[in-house]
Amino acid sequence: MVKAKEKLNQLGKSLVEQAKKGENPNMDIPIRALSNVTYDQKKRMIMMGNKSSKRYLFNVAHIKKFLQTTEIAANVQKLLVAGKHVSLRQAFYMMRRTIPGTQIDVVEEQEESNKAVEDLELVRGFSREELNINANKNGSAAGKIIIKDKGDIIDWSKLGSGGWAIPSNTEDIEFKKVDAKFVIYMEKAAIWERLHEDRVWDKLNCIIISSQGQATRGIRRLLRRLNDEYKLPIYILVDNDPWGYYIYSVLKYGSIALANISEKLAIPSARLIGLTCEDVNKYGLKKYLIKFQKVDESRLNQIKNYEWFQSKDWQRELKEMKDQKGKVELDALVAKGVTFISDVYLPEKLKSKAFLD
Amino acid sequence: MVKAKEKLNQLGKSLVEQAKKGENPNMDIPIRALSNVTYDQKKRMIMMGNKSSKRYLFNVAHIKKFLQTTEIAANVQKLLVAGKHVSLRQAFYMMRRTIPGTQIDVVEEQEESNKAVEDLELVRGFSREELNINANKNGSAAGKIIIKDKGDIIDWSKLGSGGWAIPSNTEDIEFKKVDAKFVIYMEKAAIWERLHEDRVWDKLNCIIISSQGQATRGIRRLLRRLNDEYKLPIYILVDNDPWGYYIYSVLKYGSIALANISEKLAIPSARLIGLTCEDVNKYGLKKYLIKFQKVDESRLNQIKNYEWFQSKDWQRELKEMKDQKGKVELDALVAKGVTFISDVYLPEKLKSKAFLD
Incomplete structure (x- = not known):
């Protein structure tokens, strides 16, 4: 679990450094679409390709998703420190806070928090399990x-x-x-x-x-x-x-x-x-x-x-x-x-x- | 489990005795409908009333269901003797045989075998568990x-x-x-x-x-x-x-x-x-x-x-x-x-x- 904490720290540091350098803080997000998925004959696995797109903090079209991704990163860091796990639904409620001074919630639908979790998985190559976010229990x-x-x-x-x-x-x-x-x-x-x-x-x-x-x-x-x-x-x-x-x-x-x-x-x-x-x-x-x-x-x-x-x-x-x-x-x-x-x-x-x- | 086997034997014997006496073999089947269900204030339970109807072997409208109920009884007896359990779906397949000399299957849909199990529960006051027929597994x-x-x-x-x-x-x-x-x-x-x-x-x-x-x-x-x-x-x-x-x-x-x-x-x-x-x-x-x-x-x-x-x-x-x-x-x-x-x-x-x- 130290590994996941480190990766999250790296993400945070890279954003801070970009800001310090006067750059527009951004993350590389691999594209999660059929167009970026292939079947690898050799590995015999369905694999994601390496197309990605940049997401910027100062971009009206990007900022909400940017915030959501950093918000889940901060919440996951808390989970990792406490050694606790939550479900995807519970992760949604962790993120459901109102941005101070506004009437806007960080997320309104679970679909948004799910996407944020997925993005975080892609940005740093995490699996959801490493992020202490659990899937269903059954079996x-x-x-x-x-x-x-x-x-x-x-x-x-x-x-x-x-x-x-x-x-x-x-x-x-x-x-x-x-x-x-x-x-x-x-x-x-x-x-x-x-x-x-x-x-x-x-x-x-x-x-x-x-x-x-x-x-x-x-x-x-x-x-x-x-x-x-x-x-x-x-x-x-x-x-x-x-x-x-x-x-x-x-x-x-x-x-x-x-x-x-x-x-x-x-x-x-x-x-x-x-x-x-x-x-x-x-x-x-x-x-x-x-x-x-x-x-x-x-x-x-x-x-x-x-x-x-x-x-x-x-x-x-x-x-x-x-x-x-x-x-x-x-x-x-x-x-x-x-x-x-x-x-x-x-x-x-x-x-x-x-x-x- | 001896109890269930005995109850099934009693059912079989009563049918044979009715036949020997020249009666039309029959079973009393409590009515499973909202009209026969009440809320018992004292027990604080939803209870079945005591309305029932007779089902006859020699009655064109009854015979198929009569056969299905005795067929499941026979199959359950086998399960009890072997000490084995099956699911409702598996009970359906146990009953899915063709009646010799005909093109007619004992059951064609799971709904029929389910009803037969339910009838058997009602006829002799079994619970499905006593009949070695299992419900879903979960939890x-x-x-x-x-x-x-x-x-x-x-x-x-x-x-x-x-x-x-x-x-x-x-x-x-x-x-x-x-x-x-x-x-x-x-x-x-x-x-x-x-x-x-x-x-x-x-x-x-x-x-x-x-x-x-x-x-x-x-x-x-x-x-x-x-x-x-x-x-x-x-x-x-x-x-x-x-x-x-x-x-x-x-x-x-x-x-x-x-x-x-x-x-x-x-x-x-x-x-x-x-x-x-x-x-x-x-x-x-x-x-x-x-x-x-x-x-x-x-x-x-x-x-x-x-x-x-x-x-x-x-x-x-x-x-x-x-x-x-x-x-x-x-x-x-x-x-x-x-x-x-x-x-x-x-x-x-x-x-x-x-x-x-």
């Missing part, structure tokens, strides 16, 4: 790992039916003992409960993690760190539909909205463990097909055009899904037997290494 | 309590920044050591993280629990059991708006949709610890008022008419909110200082016992 974890967090030693294999509740910020977690050989991340808490009740993590020697829908930033950093620091393969388990595949792609390649921190969040080696169209055939799940709505079809077409889905394997997969004209949920595996996913599906997929990459 | 807990769950001893005061992830089903949790004097339930995970970082549960000697939005059934049963078995007061901490107050009312009085199990879920002694309109004034939060939309206003009017909000104190509170013409979020307390809610707001509320009941 559960269980498995063969012992961590240390806030001074507590926590064994993820001894947490009953609930598991460990994943915090919004997972930067400071220490991994003390990692017996797991891989991690399965799934988009659905109900599937997590299925695997957990069957003690899949014990039988297969792994870690199971879920949220509900898109993975939170806390979960993404946790997966990324387990992949970086312990070389654990990350397997993504989602529904056989465009939405599930998009969840996979965000975990693997990053996203357009957060292209600036793909290098901290993306996991290029992550692989899809299912549910694929091949699985749908092999395990006789066609019966449980749910017909695509228009919205599913257009999402599928979008995804099919993404640069990072252009490999032969993925194009074939998405073509098959298109021909299939419907989606199949992971829950449908229950029709084959309550513990089918744990006893048959996952062990077979792991043994045959039938992953989509 | 975190921390505080001065040690529990035993699935053979694991879990100390909620030693779980780092994440806390314990609350399972969808909390029936089998054992409370081993309860040092906490009360429980605070809050609707927002970000507020939970605020209180947890400030170690409020340690300073105030309590338990803190949150979900995101409405409490899950797992959380409601957990709160109810702590209230029943250890007489811990339950304090509800929500936004100062009609939606927050409704969350409070569901926890306290139960809901119309689940009136049949109010006696297992409702907590009539639960009290609102904030945010009240008085708090908004006292702590100078008027500045952070967010103007009501039409939808907020009509929700407020609805709530004001509910039988269980007719006390003098509540009518005054809701009148004040109407005059206030806007809502105030708990997050706004951060504007008074990051730890204001933990260091000032909650201790003062607890000391002055300024609860709405």
Whole structure:
């Protein structure tokens, strides 16, 4: 955290120096737009380009945003000194003061404070976590790992039916003992409960993690760190539909909205463990097909055009899904037997290494 | 769990006996409609009345539903024997078989299997948890309590920044050591993280629990059991708006949709610890008022008419909110200082016992 404080100090000092030299104080702000985002083939990540624009204090069009960015910088400095964290919503309220001698509030809508936080991330290459501003909290974890967090030693294999509740910020977690050989991340808490009740993590020697829908930033950093620091393969388990595949792609390649921190969040080696169209055939799940709505079809077409889905394997997969004209949920595996996913599906997929990459 | 198995056996036997006697096999199904729901002043709970209707096997209008109810009963019996749980979605897939010799599926939409589960709950007075059918999983807990769950001893005061992830089903949790004097339930995970970082549960000697939005059934049963078995007061901490107050009312009085199990879920002694309109004034939060939309206003009017909000104190509170013409979020307390809610707001509320009941 010293690092973040220093970076903020540098920002403040550079503004003061500009003023002392009689210059118009300014900041370089990288452009956060689709035109400045590219897919890096080599890194296999969605990356931000290096276009930027200058923002000046003495410029009627810039001054409010300039003030908002320095205001959040000052508030974050306070958080860092106190060792406290706030949510984005709470950061909005921290900034909601009236400028003395005026009737003007520094921010009126959360959108403004969010943008200020984003700008600060871009100006100095922070991640939001380093700024002590937390994203959403969601998700559960269980498995063969012992961590240390806030001074507590926590064994993820001894947490009953609930598991460990994943915090919004997972930067400071220490991994003390990692017996797991891989991690399965799934988009659905109900599937997590299925695997957990069957003690899949014990039988297969792994870690199971879920949220509900898109993975939170806390979960993404946790997966990324387990992949970086312990070389654990990350397997993504989602529904056989465009939405599930998009969840996979965000975990693997990053996203357009957060292209600036793909290098901290993306996991290029992550692989899809299912549910694929091949699985749908092999395990006789066609019966449980749910017909695509228009919205599913257009999402599928979008995804099919993404640069990072252009490999032969993925194009074939998405073509098959298109021909299939419907989606199949992971829950449908229950029709084959309550513990089918744990006893048959996952062990077979792991043994045959039938992953989509 | 033996109890549920026996009840299911009784159901099966009674149907067989009716058939043997040459009667048309039938079940008594209590009517699940607003016309059969009342607010019980004495119990302070929303209760289901005793109107019911008969459902017959040999009746063209009844037979499909009759089959669906017995089908879910048979599937639940399998779950109970195996000691396994499924979600409502998974229960749907368990029931999705084609009737032999026909092209007809037992269920086609989840709505049908949900209704079958509900019917089974009503026919024999089960709760869904007893049927091994789980609701959603969500929420975190921390505080001065040690529990035993699935053979694991879990100390909620030693779980780092994440806390314990609350399972969808909390029936089998054992409370081993309860040092906490009360429980605070809050609707927002970000507020939970605020209180947890400030170690409020340690300073105030309590338990803190949150979900995101409405409490899950797992959380409601957990709160109810702590209230029943250890007489811990339950304090509800929500936004100062009609939606927050409704969350409070569901926890306290139960809901119309689940009136049949109010006696297992409702907590009539639960009290609102904030945010009240008085708090908004006292702590100078008027500045952070967010103007009501039409939808907020009509929700407020609805709530004001509910039988269980007719006390003098509540009518005054809701009148004040109407005059206030806007809502105030708990997050706004951060504007008074990051730890204001933990260091000032909650201790003062607890000391002055300024609860709405």
